[in-house]
Amino acid sequence: MITFEGAAKHYPDGTVAVADLDLTVETGQTTVFVGPSGSGKTTSLRMINRMVEPTRGTVRIDGVDIRDRDPALLRRGIGYVIQQAGLFPHRTVLDNIATVPLLLGTPRRAARARAAELMELVGLDPAMGRRWPHQLSGGQQQRVGVARALAADPPVLLMDEPFSAVDPVVRTGLQDELLRLQQELRKTIVFVTHDIDEAVRLGDRIAVFRPGGELAQYDSPERLLTDPADDFVEGFVGHDRGVRRLSFFPARVLSLRDDVVFEDDLKVEDVRHIAAEHPWLLVVDTERSPVGWLSDRSLVDVPSGIRLSELDTVPFGHTFTVETDSLRAALDSAVLSPAGRAVGVDVDGRVLGVVTQDDLGAALWSVTE
Amino acid sequence: MSAPAAALDWAQGVWDWAAANWYYPDEPGRGIRPRLIEHIRLSYASIAIGLLLAVPLGLACVRWKPLYPPLLTGVNVLYAVPSIALFFLLLPYTGFSDWTAIVPLAVYTLVILLPNVVDGLHQVPDHVRQAAVAMGFGPLRRLVRVETPVALPVIIAGLRVASVATISMVSVASLVGLGGLGRLILSDGFRRQFDAPIVVGVVLVVLLAFATDALLVLAQRLLTPWARRDRPRTGSVRRRRAAATAAADAPALASTAVAPPGKG
Ligand SMILES: Nc1ncnc2c1ncn2[C@@H]1O[C@H](COP(=O)(O)OP(=O)(O)OP(=O)(O)O)[C@@H](O)[C@H]1O
Ligand SMILES: [Mg+2]
Numbered sequence: 056m057i058t059f060e061g062a063a064k065h066y067p068d069g070t071v072a073v074a075d076l077d078l079t080v081e082t083g084q085t086t087v088f089v090g091p092s093g094s095g096k097t098t099s100l101r102m103i104n105r106m107v108e109p110t111r112g113t114v115r116i117d118g119v120d121i122r123d124r125d126p127a128l129l130r131r132g133i134g135y136v137i138q139q140a141g142l143f144p145h146r147t148v149l150d151n152i153a154t155v156p157l158l159l160g161t162p163r164r165a166a167r168a169r170a171a172e173l174m175e176l177v178g179l180d181p182a183m184g185r186r187w188p189h190q191l192s193g194g195q196q197q198r199v200g201v202a203r204a205l206a207a208d209p210p211v212l213l214m215d216e217p218f219s220a221v222d223p224v225v226r227t228g229l230q231d232e233l234l235r236l237q238q239e240l241r242k243t244i245v246f247v248t249h250d251i252d253e254a255v256r257l258g259d260r261i262a263v264f265r266p267g268g269e270l271a272q273y274d275s276p277e278r279l280l281t282d283p284a285d286d287f288v289e290g291f292v293g294h295d296r297g298v299r300r301l302s303f304f305p306a307r308v309l310s311l312r313d314d315v316v317f318e319d320d321l322k323v324e325d326v327r328h329i330a331a332e333h334p335w336l337l338v339v340d341t342e343r344s345p346v347g348w349l350s351d352r353s354l355v356d357v358p359s360g361i362r363l364s365e366l367d368t369v370p371f372g373h374t375f376t377v378e379t380d381s382l383r384a385a386l387d388s389a390v391l392s393p394a395g396r397a398v399g400v401d402v403d404g405r406v407l408g409v410v411t412q413d414d415l416g417a418a419l420w421s422v423t424e
Numbered sequence: 425m426s427a428p429a430a431a432l433d434w435a436q437g438v439w440d441w442a443a444a445n446w447y448y449p450d451e452p453g454r455g456i457r458p459r460l461i462e463h464i465r466l467s468y469a470s471i472a473i474g475l476l477l478a479v480p481l482g483l484a485c486v487r488w489k490p491l492y493p494p495l496l497t498g499v500n501v502l503y504a505v506p507s508i509a510l511f512f513l514l515l516p517y518t519g520f521s522d523w524t525a526i527v528p529l530a531v532y533t534l535v536i537l538l539p540n541v542v543d544g545l546h547q548v549p550d551h552v553r554q555a556a557v558a559m560g561f562g563p564l565r566r567l568v569r570v571e572t573p574v575a576l577p578v579i580i581a582g583l584r585v586a587s588v589a590t591i592s593m594v595s596v597a598s599l600v601g602l603g604g605l606g607r608l609i610l611s612d613g614f615r616r617q618f619d620a621p622i623v624v625g626v627v628l629v630v631l632l633a634f635a636t637d638a639l640l641v642l643a644q645r646l647l648t649p650w651a652r653r654d655r656p657r658t659g660s661v662r663r664r665r666a667a668a669t670a671a672a673d674a675p676a677l678a679s680t681a682v683a684p685p686g687k688g
Binding site for chain 1: 549
């Protein structure tokens with residue numbers, strides 16, 4: 056547990072980087088500091104490993120005032136990851152990862168063996184261990200940065216915008232990886248970002264900072280989106296927070312209908328009576344993989360006896376996985392579908408049913424009210 | 425005789441002179457070889473001492489920032505004093521010992537190297553320094569284990585400039601009666617109105633400079649295998665400046681001294 060007790064940082068030029076921060080970071084959780092540029096996130100983060108000394112107040116780790124600890128020794132027990140990875144250009148990837156164990160006196164062989172293990176843990180090919188850092192892509196360097204921070208198995212991990220310098224696809228991959236690692240390792244992570252989406256995705260708890268270094272709100276991601284403390288937080292989380300909140304509700308709550316889903320070996324006359332009532336029918340193959348949408352009008356001129364598989368269909372767009380996706384994914388797939396309907400599938404990709412925008416609207420209304 | 429044949433004849437003459445005067449077994453102090461060895465001794469000792477001074481001073485300047493401006497101004501002023509004047513000024517104290525040449529030349533090496541050491545250390549990316557702090561490197565360990573190795577390519581680049589300048593300036597030391605290949609150029613050549621010693625001296629100085637530079641390039645490859653070579657390194661502005669100043673001083677002196685026999 057990390058506690059800030061009235062911790063403040065005032066610079067001699069009058070800048071208040073952090074104003075009286077009171078906050079508790081729970082052990083084994085991911086706490087995200089989010090806020091606009093200059094709101095004191097980095098300063099607060101660095102108070103934890105004494106890279107910044109508060110001008111007032113106290114920071115404790117598990118009840119111990121960190122001023123009682125030697126800074127260098129304290130830091131060897133706290134992992135730290137930064138935006139540009141900060142890898143040592145003159146050391147190989149493997150030796151970069153082994154840095155802290157070597158500082159702690161681990162024999163070189165053991166430190167390197169551990170480093171190779173960590174490379175696998177963060178999803179890197181251990182063969183890359185002999186490369187120099189500049190021979191890696193930005194995303195790979197970032198993974199090395201994470202591995203290096205984990206090398207001495209510190210209970211606390213500080214991450215200052217670790218993923219903001221990589222492209223969105225790589226970033227999503229790194230976030231997934233971090234979620235997976237955290238599932239396994241249960242570290243106390245403090246993560247700084249200015250991206251509210253990243254905060255919501257990764258955080259168990261989110262601290263929103265406002266300019267002037269004040270804490271505006273400290274809450275679970277869901278509470279933050281449902282109930283912003285004030286106009287600043289509301290503006291910061293974005294006016295689309297309603298839609299964003301849908302990520303917290305499972306798509307399972309939707310009632311899917313399968314009476315408009317037909318296998319493609321059926322004949323046109325078998326489905327005509329349904330098409331009279333429903334503007335869109337979903338055609339699936341005999342394995343129940345989606346084939347495409349059929350509009351009621353396209354059936355009008357088709358003579359009887361033709362099989363559905365012989366007709367042209369409209370692409371079905373994105374599907375959503377009923378078991379694992381959120382309402383947000385379902386809504387997304389409905390909005391993007393040419394038929395205005397979302398196709399729900401099971402984890403193997405077999406169609407379970409479709410949901411219309413009306414049904415979706417009703418479900419959204421009932422869960423979010 | 426045609427021009428090419430005359431040139432060939434002249435080159436043959438120079439070569440014969442060099443072969444005849446290379447080494448006198450019964451007179452070890454005479455000949456070209458002892459001059460070459462003196463030249464290597466004087467220049468390498470100056471470079472080594474300059475380097476040994478520049479690194480700790482550079483580290484100190486980075487650690488205690490206010491130290492750098494006065495120190496740089498101080499050594500720059502020394503650099504402005506023509507080398508020959510410094511040699512003469514030292515003569516009463518150090519006599520005709522090696523130190524008379526080594527002390528000023530080590531100072532010149534220091535002048536060229538100090539900014540390189542300081543710039544090299546300043547160019548260590550901030551995120552690398554921050555990462556070192558955050559992982560629990562103390563200030564001294566960080567300087568020795570992270571910042572100095574990362575600055576090494578810039579330091580070696582400075583060393584290359586300094587070594588060529590120093591090897592060239594050792595020739596001037598001969599003017600005040602110290603050893604080195606300059607004796608061939610200045611004493612023998614000038615006095616006898618005879619150009620073979622000058623040519624041999626100049627060629628050997630140039631070859632020595634090339635060989636030393638090649639050694640340093642090799643050292644750089646071995647010491648900094650991690651430095652990427654596909655990207656121009658940002659020490660080059662200072663490096664060019666240092667090279668320009670060095671060129672403006674040493675060879676200028678050397679060439680004025682060599683000019684009369686060349687014309688004669
Ligand atoms: N050494 C310093 N002297 C004076 N002011 C400083 C110093 N270091 C930081 N500040 C100020 O403290 C404030 C908070 O800085 P901090 O780096 O914590 O912000 P941040 O929230 O991390 O911003 P960003 O998202 O841009 O990284 C800023 O206004 C900054 O200018
Ligand atoms: Mg910051």
